[in-house]
Amino acid sequence: xxLGRAKSILIIAFAGLxxxxxxxxxxPDFGRLTRVSVTxxxxxxxxxxxxENNYFLQTSLDRSVQVSDFLIVTPARSFQGExxxxxxxxxxxxxxxxHATAYRAKEETAVVYSSGLIRVIYEPGVILAExxxxxxERRLREIVETFLTEEQLMPEGIAFDYIEKSEAGYITxxxxxxxxxxxxxxxxxxVFIDSDQLTRIELYWLEPVERLPLREMEVxxxxxxxxxxxxxxxxxxxxxxxxxxxLGYFSGEYDAEKWEMPPVWRIMLNSNxxxxxxxFTGNIEQETVIPEQIP
Amino acid sequence: xxxxxxxxxxxxxxxxxxxxxYQLWYGEIPAQLLEEDVSERLxxxxxxxxxxxxxxxxxxxxxxxDPYVFKKGEIGYESLWEELSFSLQQISFYEAVEEAMPPAxxxxxxxxxxxxxxxxxxxxxxxxxxxxxxxxxxxxxxTDNANKWxxxxxxxxxxxxxxxxxxxxxxxxxxxxDEALFENKSRYTRLTNEQITMLSGYDLELAGSIYVPQxxxxxxxxxxxxEDLDHDLILKTFFVDYNMARxxxxxxxxxxxxxxxxxxxLTEVGLEYSSPRKETGSATATYPEALFNSSSLISYHGGWPxxxxxxxxxxxxxxxxxHYNAEWCMYYAGFPILAKQPTKALFNDSGLIYYTRFIFTxxxxxxxxxxxxxxxxxxxxxxxxxxxxxxxxxxxxxxLHLEEMRLGYVVTNSSGHYRGEPVWRIKISGETFTLQAxxxxxxxxxxxx
Numbered sequence: 001x002x003l004g005r006a007k008s009i010l011i012i013a014f015a016g017l018x019x020x021x022x023x024x025x026x027x028p029d030f031g032r033l034t035r036v037s038v039t040x041x042x043x044x045x046x047x048x049x050x051x052e053n054n055y056f057l058q059t060s061l062d063r064s065v066q067v068s069d070f071l072i073v074t075p076a077r078s079f080q081g082e083x084x085x086x087x088x089x090x091x092x093x094x095x096x097x098x099h100a101t102a103y104r105a106k107e108e109t110a111v112v113y114s115s116g117l118i119r120v121i122y123e124p125g126v127i128l129a130e131x132x133x134x135x136x137e138r139r140l141r142e143i144v145e146t147f148l149t150e151e152q153l154m155p156e157g158i159a160f161d162y163i164e165k166s167e168a169g170y171i172t173x174x175x176x177x178x179x180x181x182x183x184x185x186x187x188x189x190x191v192f193i194d195s196d197q198l199t200r201i202e203l204y205w206l207e208p209v210e211r212l213p214l215r216e217m218e219v220x221x222x223x224x225x226x227x228x229x230x231x232x233x234x235x236x237x238x239x240x241x242x243x244x245x246x247l248g249y250f251s252g253e254y255d256a257e258k259w260e261m262p263p264v265w266r267i268m269l270n271s272n273x274x275x276x277x278x279x280f281t282g283n284i285e286q287e288t289v290i291p292e293q294i295p
Numbered sequence: 296x297x298x299x300x301x302x303x304x305x306x307x308x309x310x311x312x313x314x315x316x317y318q319l320w321y322g323e324i325p326a327q328l329l330e331e332d333v334s335e336r337l338x339x340x341x342x343x344x345x346x347x348x349x350x351x352x353x354x355x356x357x358x359x360x361d362p363y364v365f366k367k368g369e370i371g372y373e374s375l376w377e378e379l380s381f382s383l384q385q386i387s388f389y390e391a392v393e394e395a396m397p398p399a400x401x402x403x404x405x406x407x408x409x410x411x412x413x414x415x416x417x418x419x420x421x422x423x424x425x426x427x428x429x430x431x432x433x434x435x436x437x438t439d440n441a442n443k444w445x446x447x448x449x450x451x452x453x454x455x456x457x458x459x460x461x462x463x464x465x466x467x468x469x470x471x472x473d474e475a476l477f478e479n480k481s482r483y484t485r486l487t488n489e490q491i492t493m494l495s496g497y498d499l500e501l502a503g504s505i506y507v508p509q510x511x512x513x514x515x516x517x518x519x520x521x522e523d524l525d526h527d528l529i530l531k532t533f534f535v536d537y538n539m540a541r542x543x544x545x546x547x548x549x550x551x552x553x554x555x556x557x558x559x560x561l562t563e564v565g566l567e568y569s570s571p572r573k574e575t576g577s578a579t580a581t582y583p584e585a586l587f588n589s590s591s592l593i594s595y596h597g598g599w600p601x602x603x604x605x606x607x608x609x610x611x612x613x614x615x616x617x618h619y620n621a622e623w624c625m626y627y628a629g630f631p632i633l634a635k636q637p638t639k640a641l642f643n644d645s646g647l648i649y650y651t652r653f654i655f656t657x658x659x660x661x662x663x664x665x666x667x668x669x670x671x672x673x674x675x676x677x678x679x680x681x682x683x684x685x686x687x688x689x690x691x692x693x694x695l696h697l698e699e700m701r702l703g704y705v706v707t708n709s710s711g712h713y714r715g716e717p718v719w720r721i722k723i724s725g726e727t728f729t730l731q732a733x734x735x736x737x738x739x740x741x742x743x744x
Contacts, residue, residue, distance in 0.1 A: 007301040014308035021315035070541055100704070215538055251541070260541035280539050283555040 037221035038063040046223040054236040060246050061222040068263035068279060069216040071179065071249045075116030075203040079155055083118060083203075084110060113123055115255045118203045120153070125197025132196035139165060143172055147198065148194075155205055158189060164272055176248075179208045183248030185266055185276065202249045204253060212260070219247065219279035225265035228282045231276055240259050244268040250276045250285060252267075320691045323366070337531055340598040342591040345583065346384070346420045350604055351376055352410040355506065357403060358472055361482040362504050365628035367604045377405060378471055379434060382445070383421040395457035397437035397444040404472075405436035408504060411451045411608040414583045429456070430582060430623050436468065443468060482509045484673075491697060494674040495681045499723075502698040507673035512702065513670050514717035514732060517627065519655040519706060521564040524597055525740060526550075532596050533559050533568060564744060565653035565715075566597070572617040576645030582608075589621035592640050600624050603638070616641040627657045630704040632715055633729075635743040638648050653744070655706050655713060668717050670702055670732040679735045680721040680728040687726070698722040705729055706744040713744065 036111050038046075038061055047057055086101055088094075092103040103110040119258045128143050129135065135143070141160060148154040161174040170193065177187025184206060192200040220228075222245050245268070249261040263279040276285040356367040365372040409432055415421040416428035432450035436443060436530045443465035445458040460468075483506040484490075530552060534540045540559075543551040549562040557570035580588060583614050589608055607622040617696040622639045625632040634653040641649040677700065684695065699722035704715035717732035729738040 006299055007298070007305055011301060011305050011308060014305065014312050017312050018308060018315060020317055021312065024497065025315060025319055217538065254543050255546070256551075257544045257546050259543035259551075262539075262541050278555045281554055281556070285555050 003213055005077075007195065012164075017170045037065045038223045042221070042223050046226055047062040049227060049230060050242070053230045053234070054228075055230060056239060057226070058241045061226075061245065062247070063221075065221075066219050066247060067216050068219050068247065070260040070262055071182075071184070072209040072212065072258055072260050072286060073184070074209055074252075074258040075115075076155070076207040078207070079123070079205055080112065080116065080118060082152065083120075115253045116204060116206075117253065120201040120203070122197075122199055125199040129196070132193065139172065140171070143196070144193075148189075148191070148201075152279060153201060153203065155188070155189075155232050157202075159183065161188075162272055171177060177206060179212075179249070182263075183246065183266075184261070185248050185250040185264070185274075186253065186261065209258060219263055219281060220265075220277075220282050222247075224282060225267065225277040225279065228277055229267055229284065230240050232284045233275070241270045242267060243270060337528065339528070339532060340437075340594040342594040344420075345587055345590075347451040348586050348605060349409070349411060351407045352606070353406075353408040353504075355406040355408070355483070355485075356472075356476075357406070361509065362485065362506065363477055364483045364629075366626065368626035369629035371471075372629070374471055375405065376407070378467060379405075379436075379445075380421070380466075382413065382460065386421070386422065386458060386460075386464070387424065395444060395459045397446065398439055398455065400719045401437040401444065403435050403437050405468075407434040409433060411586070411605060412582075414586070415447070422620065425475070429454075438465075439498040440444055442548065467708050477605060481512060483507060484699070486673075486700070491677060495678050497681050497685075498694045499681070500694055500696050502696045505697065507700060507701050508670075508702075511672060512600045514630065514670055514672045514702065514704075515628075516549055516668060516717065517657045517704070517715040519632065519704075519713040519715045520529040520658040522597070522600070522652075522654040522656065524561070524652075526561050527562065529566060529597060530559065531596055533557065537547065539720040558651050564655075565634075565638075565651065567652075568596075568638070568647065570648055573643065573645040573648045574618075576612060576616075576618075576648075578612075578619055580619070580644065585610075585619045585621075588642060589619070589640060591602065591622070592642060592647055592650070593623065593638075593652075596647075596650060597654075600625075600654060601616050602656075603654065616643075616648075617650055625654055625656065627704065627715070630717075631701070631720075632657075633703050633705050633718070633720060635706070635730040637739065655715070655744075657715065670717060670719070670731045671730075671735050673719075674699070676721060676730055676735055678728055680719075680723055681687065683728055683737060684723045684726055692724060696723070696724045699727075702732060705738060707742055708744055 017127065027240065043063070044062065050057055078087040087103040087105055087108075090105040095102045095104070098176070100111050100113045100179055103112070107123060109121045109123070111121070113119075126147070129145060132140070132143075132229070140163075145154065155177075157178050158175050159178045161176045163174070164172045170191070173191040175189040175191075177184040186203070186204070187206040188204050190200070190202045225245065244266075246266050248262060248266055250264040250266065251259060251261040262281075264276040265277045265279050267277065277283070278285050310549055328672045343414045350367060354367065354372060356375075365375055366643060412430035412432050413421065414428070414430050416425050417423060419428075429447070430450045431446040431447050435446045436450070437446060438444075443460045445460060446458040447458065449455070484506060486501060486505045488500050491501065530537050530540075532555060534552065534557075538554065540552040540554045543553065545551065545560075547562075548721075549560055550560045552561070556572055558568065560567045578585075580710050586605075589605065590599070603623050603625050605621065606624045607620065609620050610617070611620050612618060618641045620639070621640055622637050624637065625634075634655060636651050636653045638652045638654055639650070640647060677697070681695065699720065701720055703718060703720050705718050707714050716738075718738060719730045719732055719735070721730065729740070729743075730736065731738060
C-alpha cells in the first residue's frame, strides 16, 4: 500500500468520525431520533401493572420521544359573531341575563354564555332523514355534517371524535378541534339527536393564538401516562379496556380573556370514558384549580 | 501537490476529531440546560422567631380609674408587650412561684388578652424552665406597694399560675408607666351583660371581653396602598418549576397560574392560592409548631410586614379535612384594616391548602375631605346592629350573643384611590354588621375590597 492510498483511507475514516462526533454535539434532535421513550421492557412492565389493576391495553403505544409546548387560546369570538349575525338576519329577538344572552328566532334559539359556549336549540327538532337511528354511522355522520355546513355551524379544523348511542334512542356525535394536526380536546362541537330529530347543538370553539416554542419540553411517555392514571384511579373492580391513547391539548372552560393549554395524553377506556393526563406534569387533569374564596 | 493537500486535510481532520472528542468528553453543559438543572435560590424573608409571632389582642391598663386600652399600632403597645414577653423569657420559674399568690388587697394594673394563645413551658421561649406546657389566654399583673405578681390564666380551663416578680423586673414595669404612656388616650369601658341588655333593650350576652371607648373617637379617613408584591418571586415560591404552570388571563386583568394540582391568582391588590388535593391530609403539628409554620408560610409567600398581626390560629376542619387556620390583620393606630378577603392560610402536614393575601397599608395618612370622622357612641352602634339583626332574623332568638364589637377600617375604591373608611364592626350571634362609624349606615359588602 502506498502512502497516498493510506492517506485517503485515513481521510475517509476521520471524516466519518468527525461527522459522527459533530452529530452528537451539534444536532440536538439527533439523540432523540436514536432514543425511544418506551422500551420493550417498559411496555411489558406497564402491561403487567395495568393487568394487575384490572386494566387491559387494547391499543398500541407511540414509543418515540415527543416534545410539545403550551398553546395559547382565546374563545373564538369571530366565529361566534358569525353565528349570531345569522340569527339576527333571521329576525331573532335578543334577551340578556347575567351570564347568558339568548337569540330567539322562529324555530331555533341560540344561547351564548359568557364563557364562549353556544347552545343552539331547535324547537321542534329538525328531521334529518327517514329511519335516522337505523342508519349506519358513516351515513349518519354525512347527513349531520351536511346540515352543519348548511347552517354555517361547521368551523374549520373540526375533526370527528366519537359517537354515543343510548338504548333510549338518544344519539350524540362528538367533534373536536384540531390545530396543526394536534387535537384540541377542549374545543368541542356536540350534536344531540333524539329519535330521528336533531334537537340541540353545543359549540365551544377556541381560537389558537400562538404556540410557545420557548417552553417546548419533552413530554412524559404514553407508558408513564398510563401508570399515572392507574396510580390515581386505583385498581378497577371490573375489567376495563384501554382503547386509545393520544397526545393533544386540553384545558377546562374558562370565562377568561385568553389562556395557555398544556399538552395531555387522552386515554380512552371502554364506554367512552376519557381521562386526561398532563403530558408535562403527569397529573390527571380534572377540574382546573382556580383559587376560590376560602370556605 | 495532491499529496500535500491530502496531508493538510488529514492533519486538519485529525485535529478536529481530537477537539470534538475533548468537547464531547469534557465539554461544558450549555448555560440554558444548567439553569434548568439547578434549583434557583430564592431571596425571601426569614420566618419570624416564635417570640415575634404572637402579640396580644389587647393590653388593658387599669392603673388609675377606668381602663386604657392599647392595641397593635398604638404608642405603648409594643413596649408593654415586650416587657412582659422579656420577663417571661427571663424569669426563674421555681423561684418565682414561692409565695406567689397576690394578696387580697393587691391591685390589678395590666391585663394582656392573648389571642392566639401564648404557649409556655419547656422548650419554648417563655417559661422555658417550667416542667409543664400550657397555652395562656390571659396574663394579669397585680401589685401592692412592695411587690408585683403575674397571674397566668390557661385557655380552656380555670387553672391559674401565679408568679412573683423579682424587684428588678417589677421596677422595669414601673418605668413603663410614665405620663407619656397615657397622653391623648381615651378611656374605655368593659361591657357587661347588664349594661348591654339595658342600653339596647334586648336580651344580650357577651361572648368574651369587649372594651369600647367611653367617649366619641376621632378617626382619620386614610388613603390606602395595596401591597406591592413581586409577582415573579411569588410565582417561584409556589411553583418549583413554573415552566409547568399555564397562565389564564382573566377579563378583569387577573392572572391565574395553574399546573393542574394547584392554582395561584395574582391581582392588582393581592393573591389567592389553592391546592385542593392537600385538603385530605392530617394536621399533627403541635400548637407551637403550627405557630412557627404559620410564620414560615407568610414570610416565604410575600413576607410579614410591620403592623400585620397574627389574629387567629386554630385547628379546624370540614369533612375529611383537618387543618390549621391562620389569619392575619393589618393595624393602623390600633384599628384593624378589614379587607373583604382576609390574609389567611389553611395548612396541614401536607403543606399549604389555601392562602389569600390582601394587605393594604396607609399611605402617610392623607386627609380626604373633612379629614376626621367622629365615631358614633358604642351604644348607638349596638342598638342599630341589634335592630338590623332582628329585622333579618328568620326566627327570633331569646338571647343574642355579642361576639365582636370594635372600630376599624374597611377598604373601598373610589375615584381611583383605595380608601380606608372608619366603621363599627359588630358581630351578633354569627351575623356580622359593618356600619359607617359616624352615620351608622349599613355598609354594602359588595362595595368593599
